[in-house]
Amino acid sequence: MPDTLAPATAAGPADAALLDDLGGILGPKGLLTGPDMAGYLSDWRDRISGRAVAVALPASTAEVAAVVRLCNARGIALYVQGGNTSLCGGSVPDPSGRALLLSTRRLNAVREIDPVSNIAVVESGMVLAHLHELAGRHDRIFPMHLGSEGTAQIGGLISTNAGGVSAVRYGTMRNLVAGLEVVLPDGEVISRLGGLRKDNRGYDWKQLFIGGEGTLGIITAAALNLHARMTARSDALMAVASPEQAVRVFERLRARFDTKVMACEMVSGTEVALTLKHVPGLRFPLAEMPDWMVLVELGDIGGAEALQDALQTCLGELLEEGVIDDAVLCQNLRESQELWKWRHSFSEANKKAGHGIVFDASLRVRAVPEFLARAIPAAAELAPWAVPLVVCHLGDGNAHLIMLNRAEDRHLIADMEALTHAMFDRIHDIIADLDGSFSAEHGVGRKLVDEMVARQPAAEIALMRAIKRGIDPQGRFSPGVIVAD
Structure with a gap:
């Protein structure tokens, strides 16, 4: 839902003093003001916008801490932003114009790669694709893959507990983090980057910041x-x-291949057809567009020929039994990359095609078909013109239903915000009835704050707010995100 905001007012004396002090901490390359901030003040889909006094770009943990201490002393709220690929607006400042936005873009150093211990220590501004390259040089992988990996940063992925297509085997970001360095709201730095497999020194405090969306601390490494x-x-x-x-x-793939299943995705033909239309250079390998498809990636440390033969045999059995209607087995790496290229282009295509009302449901795998059977008609009653698109991380039960309002149908919508909330009410009721979650991997941000307060048990909300008050008593970090008062 776009927010229409008045232009920022000219800096007053207090702002000028703050900017001078920030400039002294960050240097000439570390501070953006005026029109230079434009790319930081709206989310990736241009639906949520805000304003800021300035954008700070610290280049070290010490600079982050100094900026936080300055904001704390001046009573300035602070939002942290990574690659700005969020789908829930949690890294966008509020409309007041009185907050500082801190970008981690310059925090991109590699501190250590330890292939013996299978640990990489990197700063939070490192882009995911760069980490993939680094791991590959040491004959290792970092198993997080998603469509925005060319711009998404490690700190943002941790802060939103990102999932991606490989969560079926490796879990979400919460399973991939061995330690954190964090700047707290008072400017203190806590660090436990040893990468120990076993460590029972009290509470596992890193878990508070994984999925915390910048509300409790700023992850620096x-x-x-x-x-x-x-x-x-x-x-x-x-x-x-x-x-x-x-x-x-x-079920058959998991029974046959177990942990060799690296990814298992279910997508609707409507989503694939839309992507082929709006993203050039993609190739679709089947002769006809089916209503539903499953993409699978298997990986092993054994022989390639044996794995290929095993999957081919499995596909033949599924075809013979009528479980699947058609199949294409990739014959080389190029064909595999082409297959996953269009899978990772869905978000780009949806953005080009119109305004999607997006649901990020987490369910037991067996409940996914019932969710879709109930949710799609329920949403269609409210917007019969909308095109239902489905992208599902089937292996972990994360179903994305997107009700796409095409650009040519926008005249049918009197109030997009009202339509969105009406759909939230209906679809989130269905998710709750199936004992699922309305936020699987996208986070809460600003988009789902009202849903959090309305749908989560009061005791849970009270506990979250108590944690927030205990760590950030002044409410300086990311106000209005996750569990806003």
Whole structure:
């Protein structure tokens, strides 16, 4: 939902003094003001916008701490932003214009790569794709893959507990973090970057900041778990008749290949067709567009030929039994990369095509078909013109339903905000009835604050607010995000 904001007012004496002090801490390359801030003040989809006194770009943990101490002394709120790829607006400042935005873009150093211990210690502004390259040089992988990996930063991925397509095997970001360095709201720095597999020195405090969306502290560095590089890979695309059949496919793949299943995705034909239309240079390997598809990636440290043969045999059995209707087995790395390229282009295509009302449901895998069977008609009653798009991390039960309001249909919508909230009410009721979560991997941000307060048990909200008050008693960090008062 776009926020229409008045232009920022000219800096007053207090602002000028603050900017002078910030400039003294950060130097000429570390501070942006005026029009130079434009790219930082709206979310990736240009739906949530805010204002800021300035954008700070510290280049070290010491500079971050100094900026935080200055803001604390001046009573200035502070928002932290990584690659600005969030889908929930948690890294965008509020409309008041009285906050400082801190970007971690310059915090991008590699502190250590330890292939023996399978640990990488990097700063929070490192782009995910760069970490992939670094791990590869040491014959390792960092198993987080998503469409925005060319711009998403490690700190933001940790702060939102990102998931991605490989969560079925490796888990979410919470499973990949071995330690953190964090600047607290009073400017103190806490650090535990040893990357120890076992460490029972009291509370595991890093978990507070993983998924905390910058409300409790600013992550400046992380110790991350690396994994062995797969020497064998096999990918396939399968056409299925329904989500129920897709679940059967996953069950069979998991039973046959267990932890060799690196990714298992279910997508709707509507989503693939839309992506092929709006993103040039993509190739679709099936002769016809099915209503539903399953993409699978297998990985192993054994022989490539044996893995390929095993998947081919499995596909043949599924075809013979009528579980799948058609299949394509990738024959080389180029075909595998082409397959996943269009998978990772969905968000780009949806943004180009119109305004999607997005649901990020976490469910048990067996509940995914029922969720879609109930949610799509419920949403269509409110917006019969909207095109339902489905992207589901089937292996972990994370179903993304996008009700796309195409640009040519916008005249049918009197109030997009009202329509969005009406859909939230209906679809989130269905998620709750299935004992699921309305936030799986995108975070809460500003988008779902009202849903948090309305739907989570009062005791949970009280506990979260108590944690927030205990760590950030003045409420300086990311006000209005997750559990706003």
